[in-house]
Amino acid sequence: MRNSLSRGSLIARRRCGKWPRELTQFLQLGNLFSSSDGCNGRMRRNISHLCFLPLLVAFTFDAASQDTQPQPAPQVSYVDASHSTLRLNVDGRQYLVDVATGTVRPANAGAQPPLQNGADVFNKRCAGCHGADGRGIVSTGTPNFTSRDLQAKLTDRQIAETIRNGRSGRMPAFGTKLDDQQISALTAYIREFSSSSSTASNVQPTTNSGIYQPGDDVLFTLPTGRPVDEHAVIVNFSHRFAYDSAVSGPARGAELFGLDNFAISSFGLRYGVTERLSVDVWRSPSFIGRPIQLMAAYNIFDEHHENPFNLTLRVSVEGQDNFRKNYTENLEAVFSRSLTSHAQIYFVPTASFNDRRLVQGSLVSDQIPDEPGINAFSLGTGVAVDIRPTVALLAEVIPTVVGGSELGIHRPAFSFAIQKKLYRHAFTFGLTTSPGTTVSQRAGTNATFLNNPSADTPAGLFLGFDLTRRIY
Numbered sequence: 001m002r003n004s005l006s007r008g009s010l011i012a013r014r015r016c017g018k019w020p021r022e023l024t025q026f027l028q029l030g031n032l033f034s035s036s037d038g039c040n041g042r043m044r045r046n047i048s049h050l051c052f053l054p055l056l057v058a059f060t061f062d063a064a065s066q067d068t069q070p071q072p073a074p075q076v077s078y079v080d081a082s083h084s085t086l087r088l089n090v091d092g093r094q095y096l097v098d099v100a101t102g103t104v105r106p107a108n109a110g111a112q113p114p115l116q117n118g119a120d121v122f123n124k125r126c127a128g129c130h131g132a133d134g135r136g137i138v139s140t141g142t143p144n145f146t147s148r149d150l151q152a153k154l155t156d157r158q159i160a161e162t163i164r165n166g167r168s169g170r171m172p173a174f175g176t177k178l179d180d181q182q183i184s185a186l187t188a189y190i191r192e193f194s195s196s197s198s199t200a201s202n203v204q205p206t207t208n209s210g211i212y213q214p215g216d217d218v219l220f221t222l223p224t225g226r227p228v229d230e231h232a233v234i235v236n237f238s239h240r241f242a243y244d245s246a247v248s249g250p251a252r253g254a255e256l257f258g259l260d261n262f263a264i265s266s267f268g269l270r271y272g273v274t275e276r277l278s279v280d281v282w283r284s285p286s287f288i289g290r291p292i293q294l295m296a297a298y299n300i301f302d303e304h305h306e307n308p309f310n311l312t313l314r315v316s317v318e319g320q321d322n323f324r325k326n327y328t329e330n331l332e333a334v335f336s337r338s339l340t341s342h343a344q345i346y347f348v349p350t351a352s353f354n355d356r357r358l359v360q361g362s363l364v365s366d367q368i369p370d371e372p373g374i375n376a377f378s379l380g381t382g383v384a385v386d387i388r389p390t391v392a393l394l395a396e397v398i399p400t401v402v403g404g405s406e407l408g409i410h411r412p413a414f415s416f417a418i419q420k421k422l423y424r425h426a427f428t429f430g431l432t433t434s435p436g437t438t439v440s441q442r443a444g445t446n447a448t449f450l451n452n453p454s455a456d457t458p459a460g461l462f463l464g465f466d467l468t469r470r471i472y
């Protein structure tokens with residue numbers, strides 16, 4: 001009896017932003033009989049008659065059932081935005097308590113109880129990221145709602161605010177999609193997670209734990225192989241300020257780390273055909289041969305499916321001058337393995353057939369140089385480490401082990417970057433020696449591109465950034 005009433009009263013408190021402790025205490029039986037100051041002072045004048053009604057109803061129905069079976073918790077919640085009507089759910093029956101007029105009447109049989117409503121909305125809108133059991137999904141970075149510590153830290157108001165306005169870019173805002181009634185039902189439902197699993201507070205989320213979540217389709221240029229949701233559309237965008245080193249020469253003074261010079265800006269779209277198969281189109285500008293790259297990627301192994309590592313196979317064709325000449329065909333195997341949920345290593349053996357020496361293109365289409373095709377093989381290696389929940393440090397190096405000298409590659413391309421991961425979005429800022437962002441071009445360096453032999457050393461590092469955004 002006491003337990004069930006307490007639970008009911010907790011729910012009442014959770015929804016009674018304006019009536020905090022007094023109402024709660026008053027609704028708790030122990031307090032009712034042991035404490036005389038349940039509703040006192042100004043509060044007493046305002047709400048004593050309001051407090052009584054739900055209590056009496058709850059008491060009446062509970063007392064009426066004398067059997068020893070545990071009863072379902074009475075549930076109290078607001079019905080409308082005016083906060084004058086409470087809905088009381090006792091043993092499956094519902095009553096509307098109008099605290100303004102002091103009346104109690106059976107609720108419309110068809111009306112949905114708020115907690116049921118909260119569960120429905122949660123399962124439809126939230127469970128994908130938070131887990132149907134509310135325990136959170138490590139790869140999504142969602143908190144464990146069954147944790148008592150978390151529940152203790154959060155106020156109802158904070159929960160409602162988070163639902164309304166979103167949070168740190170990773171939790172979407174629902175203020176325009178859900179009405180007040182749904183948001184308060186969700187708030188109550190989230191509170192239920194703590195009471196429903198009293199032993200769960202120390203239990204780690206069981207799904208996906210220890211698996212890293214890459215923020216982008218690439219580290220800086222090397223692919224992460226991350227699969228994409230079915231029917232998702234992702235926009236990728238990259239800039240390489242390749243014409244000046246960021247750390248030597250005029251970039252340190254006149255040209256602001258090379259940002260004043262031209263940038264090679266490439267742009268691509270990726271589409272999830274199924275959960276494992278995606279297709280991708282990518283285009284780089286005239287300065288770098290005007291290639292269009294068409295790709296299909298298939299995710300074979302995934303740590304989320306209990307495999308010891310991730311493996312994605314990618315096949316692609318690049319054609320320069322907007323896919324009109326100088327075709328290169330690529331085959332890549334993207335292996336990755338999570339070290340913890342905070343770090344992942346990558347290994348990307350890549351065969352490029354008819355690879356081309358990375359030289360500057362021309363704004364005039366028929367002056368894009370026709371370099372001979374050379375078969376090449378590279379072994380890209382990279383690492384991503386989260387230094388904060390949404391910030392990663394990245395490093396990659398792409399040695400060309402076959403065909404390097406014919407392609408003028410004397411030192412491997414390498415990059416360092418820092419990445420901010422947001423909800424469906426990442427921004428990566430870094431330094432690299434390679435101006436190329438297609439599969440075959442990424443192993444080439446500025447040494448051939450600028451015809452400057454030292455541009456592939458650390459002194460030749462230049463700035464660039466990547467943006468990725470899931471738009472659908």
Ligand code: HEC
Pocket residue numbers: 121122125126127128129130140141142143150154158159162163167168170171172174186190423
């Ligand atoms: C796309 C994924 C996604 C969806 C959908 C989503 N959330 Fe979240 N939610 C998150 C992430 C990620 C966080 C953690 C944000 C942070 O702390 O940086 C979060 C945080 C929260 C928090 C804050 C917890 C705290 O520690 O303060 C609440 C409350 C919450 N979500 C409720 C909901 C509800 C209710 C829904 C459905 C209406 C929902 N979320 C839908 C991803 C999502």
